[in-house]
Amino acid sequence: MSASLSIVIPAYNEADRLGRTLGNVVDYLRQNSPEAELIVVDDGSTDNTAALARQTLKDSGLRTSVISYKSNLGKGRAVRLGLLAARGEVTLFSDADLSTPIAEMPKLVDPILRGECDLTFGSRALDRNLIGIHQPWRREQGGRVFNLAVRLATGLPFWDTQCGFKAFRMSICRPLVEAATVDRFGFDVELLYLAYCAGLKLKEIPVRWDHNEGSKVNVMSDSFRMLREVGLIRQQAKRGMYDYAIKAVHELDGSGRV
Numbered sequence: 001m002s003a004s005l006s007i008v009i010p011a012y013n014e015a016d017r018l019g020r021t022l023g024n025v026v027d028y029l030r031q032n033s034p035e036a037e038l039i040v041v042d043d044g045s046t047d048n049t050a051a052l053a054r055q056t057l058k059d060s061g062l063r064t065s066v067i068s069y070k071s072n073l074g075k076g077r078a079v080r081l082g083l084l085a086a087r088g089e090v091t092l093f094s095d096a097d098l099s100t101p102i103a104e105m106p107k108l109v110d111p112i113l114r115g116e117c118d119l120t121f122g123s124r125a126l127d128r129n130l131i132g133i134h135q136p137w138r139r140e141q142g143g144r145v146f147n148l149a150v151r152l153a154t155g156l157p158f159w160d161t162q163c164g165f166k167a168f169r170m171s172i173c174r175p176l177v178e179a180a181t182v183d184r185f186g187f188d189v190e191l192l193y194l195a196y197c198a199g200l201k202l203k204e205i206p207v208r209w210d211h212n213e214g215s216k217v218n219v220m221s222d223s224f225r226m227l228r229e230v231g232l233i234r235q236q237a238k239r240g241m242y243d244y245a246i247k248a249v250h251e252l253d254g255s256g257r258v
Contacts, residue, residue, distance in 0.1 A: 005089075006091040007025060008039045008091060010093065010096065017096070022056045025098075028102045034061070035063075037065075037088055038063070039066075040064075041082040042066060043078040044072035054066050076183040080187070084178065089171060090168070107122075107205050108120040111203060111205075112168075119203075121167070122206075124206075125160040130209060132210040147160060156193060158202075175245040176245050180194065182229050184226075187229075193237070197246055
C-alpha cells in the first residue's frame with residue numbers, strides 16, 4: 001500500500017482480549033504494511049487496558065500510540081479522537097474484538113487508494129455466507145430492525161451501518177469527523193449520514209465476521225438509545241448544525257484527495 005495508513009482501535013475495559021487483538025494486528029501490519037500507524041484509544045477503562053496496550057506495542061517496530069483519558073466518553077468520541085489524531089491519508093477503525101479479521105482491511109482500503117471511494121465500511125448484511133459465528137437470534141433481529149429504522153429515518157441506502165470496520169480518506173472526511181457530535185453507539189450513523197449528505201463516494205462492502213462474546217451493547221436499552229440518537233441527528237441536520245462541515249467538504253473540491 002503506497003499511501004500512508006493508520007489503524008484506530010477504540011477500547012473500553014478490553015484487557016482480557018486486547019493483547020491477542022494487538023498481536024494479530026501487529027503481525028499483519030509487519031508483513032503487509034510496515035509503514036502503517038497503529039493507534040489505540042483507551043476510553044476511560046477501569047482495568048489495565050492502557051498499560052497492556054503500551055506494553056504490547058512497545059517493541060512492535062511500528063509507529064504506535066496509545067491515547068488514554070480517565071472518563072468513559074463513549075465509543076463514538078473515542079473513534080473520532082483516534083481518527084483526528086491519525087496521520088495516515090487513509091484511516092481505518094476496527095473494533096477491539098476483531099470480529100472482522102484485520103486481513104479484510106484491503107477490501108476497504110484499496111478502493112480508497114484507487115480513488116473510487118472516500119469512505120468504505122464493512123457489512124454483514126450483503127453476504128451473510130461470510131458470517132462464521134452468528135449473534136444470538138434476539139440481537140441479530142434487533143440489528144435488522146435498527147438498520148431498517150435508520151434507512152427510513154435518514155434515507156441512507158445501506159443495510160448495515162453498525163459493523164465496526166470502516167475506512168476514511170481523512171483529507172476529505174476530516175471536516176465531517178470534526179462536526180460529528182454523537183458519542184455513543186449511534187456515531188456510525190452520523191458519520192455515514194454526513195458523508196452521504198456531502199455527496200462523498202461511499203461503499204458498503206461485504207466482509208467476514210464472527211460474533212464475539214463480551215459485547216458492551218445491551219440489546220434493549222442501547223437499541224432505544226441509538227434510535228434516539230438517530231432522531232437527534234435528524235434534528236441537528238434540520239437546524240443546520242452540519243451545514244458548515246458539508247460546505248467545507250464541498251470547498252475542498254477534490255483538492256485534498258489521495
